[in-house]
Amino acid sequence: MSFKSAMLEDLEVRGLIFQKTHDELDEALAEGPITLYCGFDPSADSLHIGNLLGICVLAHFRRHGHNPVALVGGATGLIGDPSGKSEERNQLSEEVLQKNLEGISNDLRKCLDRALEMHPETLGDVSRDEIPIVNNADWMKPWSFIEFLRDVGKSFRVNAMLAKDSVKTRLEEREQGLSYTEFSYMLIQAYDFLHLFKEHGCRLQVGGSDQWGNITAGTELIRRTTGDSAFGLTFPLITSASGQKLGKTEKGATYLNPDRNSPYEFYQYWVNREDADCERFLRMFTFMPHDEIDELASIIERGENRGDVQRRLAHEVTWLVHGKEEADKAVRASKMLFGEKIEGMTDRDLQSIFADVPSTSIERGRLESGIGILDLITETGLRGSKSDARRLVQDGGAYINNEKVDGLDHVVDTAQLASESMLVLRAGKKKYHVLAVE
RNA sequence: GGUGGGGUUCCCGAGCGGUCAAAGGGGCCAGACUGUAAAUCUGGUGGCUACGCCUUCGAAGGUUCGAAUCCUUCCCCCACCA
Numbered sequence: 001m002s003f004k005s006a007m008l009e010d011l012e013v014r015g016l017i018f019q020k021t022h023d024e025l026d027e028a029l030a031e032g033p034i035t036l037y038c039g040f041d042p043s044a045d046s047l048h049i050g051n052l053l054g055i056c057v058l059a060h061f062r063r064h065g066h067n068p069v070a071l072v073g074g075a076t077g078l079i080g081d082p083s084g085k086s087e088e089r090n091q092l093s094e095e096v097l098q099k100n101l102e103g104i105s106n107d108l109r110k111c112l113d114r115a116l117e118m119h120p121e122t123l124g125d126v127s128r129d130e131i132p133i134v135n136n137a138d139w140m141k142p143w144s145f146i147e148f149l150r151d152v153g154k155s156f157r158v159n160a161m162l163a164k165d166s167v168k169t170r171l172e173e174r175e176q177g178l179s180y181t182e183f184s185y186m187l188i189q190a191y192d193f194l195h196l197f198k199e200h201g202c203r204l205q206v207g208g209s210d211q212w213g214n215i216t217a218g219t220e221l222i223r224r225t226t227g228d229s230a231f232g233l234t235f236p237l238i239t240s241a242s243g244q245k246l247g248k249t250e251k252g253a254t255y256l257n258p259d260r261n262s263p264y265e266f267y268q269y270w271v272n273r274e275d276a277d278c279e280r281f282l283r284m285f286t287f288m289p290h291d292e293i294d295e296l297a298s299i300i301e302r303g304e305n306r307g308d309v310q311r312r313l314a315h316e317v318t319w320l321v322h323g324k325e326e327a328d329k330a331v332r333a334s335k336m337l338f339g340e341k342i343e344g345m346t347d348r349d350l351q352s353i354f355a356d357v358p359s360t361s362i363e364r365g366r367l368e369s370g371i372g373i374l375d376l377i378t379e380t381g382l383r384g385s386k387s388d389a390r391r392l393v394q395d396g397g398a399y400i401n402n403e404k405v406d407g408l409d410h411v412v413d414t415a416q417l418a419s420e421s422m423l424v425l426r427a428g429k430k431k432y433h434v435l436a437v438e
Numbered sequence: 439g440g441u442g443g444g445g446u447u448c449c450c451g452a453g454c455g456g457u458c459a460a461a462g463g464g465g466c467c468a469g470a471c472u473g474u475a476a477a478u479c480u481g482g483u484g485g486c487u488a489c490g491c492c493u494u495c496g497a498a499g500g501u502u503c504g505a506a507u508c509c510u511u512c513c514c515c516c517a518c519c520a
Contacts, residue, residue, distance in 0.1 A: 271474070307473040338474050387485060388467085395468040395482070428468060 005029035007064045011235075013290060014283040016057060018209045021219055021232040028203065028231065029066070033127075036061055036204035037069040037196055039136075039189065039211075042077040043092070045103035046257030049247025049269065052321070055108065056285050057206050057235055059115035059320075062131070063287060065124045069200055070108045072101050074137030075188055082182040083166035084210040089182070105133050107256045107321075114320050119287040132200070136192045152191050155224045156217070161186065164213035186217045193218030197230055204231040238284070241276035256321050262356055263322040264337075267330035270314030271307070275300045278309045286316040329353075337432065342401040345419040350434065354424065359434035364414075367437050373398065373410040380435065382427040392427055399426040 003009040007029045011017050028034055038054045040047060047055070058068040077097050080089035092100070112131050116123065161167060164186065170178040193215070196202035205215050215232035222230045238246040247254050247269070254269045255261045261269075273281060279297040282288060296309045311331070318327035333353040336342055342350075360380045362371075377389035377398060390408060392398050398405040401418045414437070417423050425433045 268474080274475075275473095305473070307475090310473085334474080383467090385485065387488090388483085390488090391482060392468065397468045429474080 007061065007066065010060065010064065011057070011233075014060070015280055016053075016060070016235045016284060018234045018236040019212055019232075020234075021216060022229070024229070025204065025231040025233065033066050034204060035067040035069060035196075035200055035202045036206060037071050037134075037193075037200075037202050038206045039071040039073055039076070039192065040104055040108065041073050041081060042097055042100035042104055043089075044255070045100045046255040046260050047104050047107045048253040048255045050245070050253065052111075052247070052256070052317075053235055053238060053284060054207065055111045056115075056320075058131075059112055059287070061206075062112065062115060062126060063123050065126050067127065068112070068131055069196065069202060070105075070112065070131060070133045071192060071196070072105055072108075072133060072135050074101050074135040075140035076136060076185065076192075077101075078137075079185050079188060080182055081166075081185050081189075081214070082170055082178055083185075083214060085170075088176070088179055101135060103257060108133055110323075111256070111320055114323060115287065117324075118316075118319060119289070122287050122289050134196070134200075136188070136195075139195050140188060140191070148187075152187055152221070155221055156187060156190075160220075161217075164217070166210070166213045186214050189214040190217035190221040193230065194221050194225060197222050197226070197228070202230075204233060206233045206235065209234045209237050241274050258322060258326070263318055263326040264330045264333045264353075264356070266321060267314045267318045267327065267334065270317050271310045271334065273310055273313065275305055275309070278305075278313055282309075282313050282316070285320070286313065288316065336402075337430075339402055341403060342418045342424050345422075347419045347422055347436075350419050350422045350424070354432060354434045357432040357434055359436055361436045361438045364437045367412070367414050370411040370413040373400075373405050373412060374408065376412055376425065376435070377427070380425060380433045382425060382431060382433050397428045400424070402426060 003012065004026050008017070008026050036058075038058050040051060040054065058070060061068050074097065077092055077100070078094075080091065082089075109131065116126060116128070161183070162171070166186070167178065167183065170176055170182075193202070193205050205218055207215055212232070212234050215234065219230045219232050222228060240246065254266060256266070258266075270281075278300060279293065282293045282296060283290070286293075296312060299305050300309055311334075315327050315331060318330055322330075329352060336353050358381070373393060374386050374389045377383050377392065378386050383389040383392055389398075393405055393408055393410075396404060400412065400416055401424050412423070417437070421437045423435050425435060427433075
């Protein structure tokens with residue numbers, strides 16, 4: 001398939017087109033910059049990796065010179081989108097919602113701005129204007145129920161609503177059912193589109209493939225009330241090559257907010273992607289030139305990947321979400337946390353690298369006179385008993401500053417500090433503990 | 439209420455007088471290999487002042503030089519009968 005617009009061409013290559021409402025979108029995009037939007041659900045105080053694709057799609061549009069608008073669902077968040085949900089959602093209190101709105105607006109703004117500082121070689125002619133972040137509560141709240149039913153509800157056929165996938169699936173699962181509240185959700189999202197169309201000249205809504213029903217409800221409403229046509233475009237639902245949902249780990253979702261998941265954890269999420277996912281993810285989530293991605297892909301194809309491709313991917317995405325400085329730090333921390341000898345560091349460095357690692361402080365005097373390794377391992381809680389600690393050392397699984405402890409009678413003293421006042425103990429491959437003298 | 443079977447270490451499960459800190463498997467912990475993956479392989483898996491000692495086999499008593507193993511009582515599970 002060939003496109004007139006560079007924009008759709010690019011999205012196609014990136015694998016980001018799932019469905020679009022009509023092909024005229026291509027012409028519209030070729031003619032010049034258009035305004036488009038994507039909505040984000042305030043179900044938590046931070047977005048997570050599952051939301052990242054929407055951000056990236058907006059960013060791709062922005063880098064092509066179009067004008068994205070981000071919508072946060074201050075109104076819809078009070079209702080709950082039934083799309084793709086098997087059960088009725090818990091309603092959020094106004095207070096929590098407010099906090100969530102601030103959190104995700106913050107995430108959105110940062111990412112969308114950083115998207116412009118990356119890869120100038122693929123950056124088009126763009127506007128540096130601040131991206132509008134709008135809240136649908138601002139225009140939904142003033143409506144009275146009666147007025148909304150008369151003005152907006154009139155344009156919806158229940159038959160059509162019932163036919164939508166999001167509604168149909170829920171009704172078929174009789175156990176769950178669907179509240180009137182959630183059933184009405186699509187009216188609000190449809191009205192959002194109409195509102196943005198009128199007020200911001202917004203002609204395109206993008207979203208995940210599960211949003212198709214809500215998006216087309218919007219384009220229909222615009223056609224009925226104004227006679228104009230607006231567009232919808234969805235991107236595919238992303239799963240890993242092995243079928244895992246994007247962003248999910250054993251511990252749950254990985255969030256964009258550094259207070260929830262540190263930049264290091266975020267970076268690690270991407271480092272741990274399978275080979276088979278790397279090329280796709282590089283295209284979707286980074287702004288690297290395609291020939292550069294081709295090159296990385298060929299490394300994997302030749303079977304020569306030693307994790308470099310993942311590290312490259314991780315650095316790019318971490319930069320987008322947490323900034324370059326944090327991304328670089330995550331790279332350094334990863335080296336330390338995966339075996340590189342720790343020495344000649346400052347307390348500050350160690351503190352930031354091992355921020356999430358448990359630590360114990362100890363009196364300077366005790367360390368000066370030396371502490372047996374077995375005592376140290378039990379006191380720091382790395383092992384629960386001395387017998388257990390003994391086994392660890394015998395197995396060769398005990399490390400100080402990433403150097404293997406040589407024997408059971410090893411004595412630790414101040415000479416082994418890796419920085420002014422800290423040293424790093426390790427049990428096995430991953431379990432770290434920071435010891436600090438006070 | 440009656441009869442039969444059973445409660446073993448993190449879990450499952452063998453053991454039925456000394457050779458039992460207790461087979462085997464799972465899990466877990468390490469190590470090797472590797473790319474911070476998976477798989478595989480190796481070792482370990484009650485505690486301690488450690489070639490020895492102490493505490494563990496539902497609970498409490500008892501027999502015995504010696505008990506997870508035998509006896510008594512109690513508690514709890516399961517099956518069948520009423």
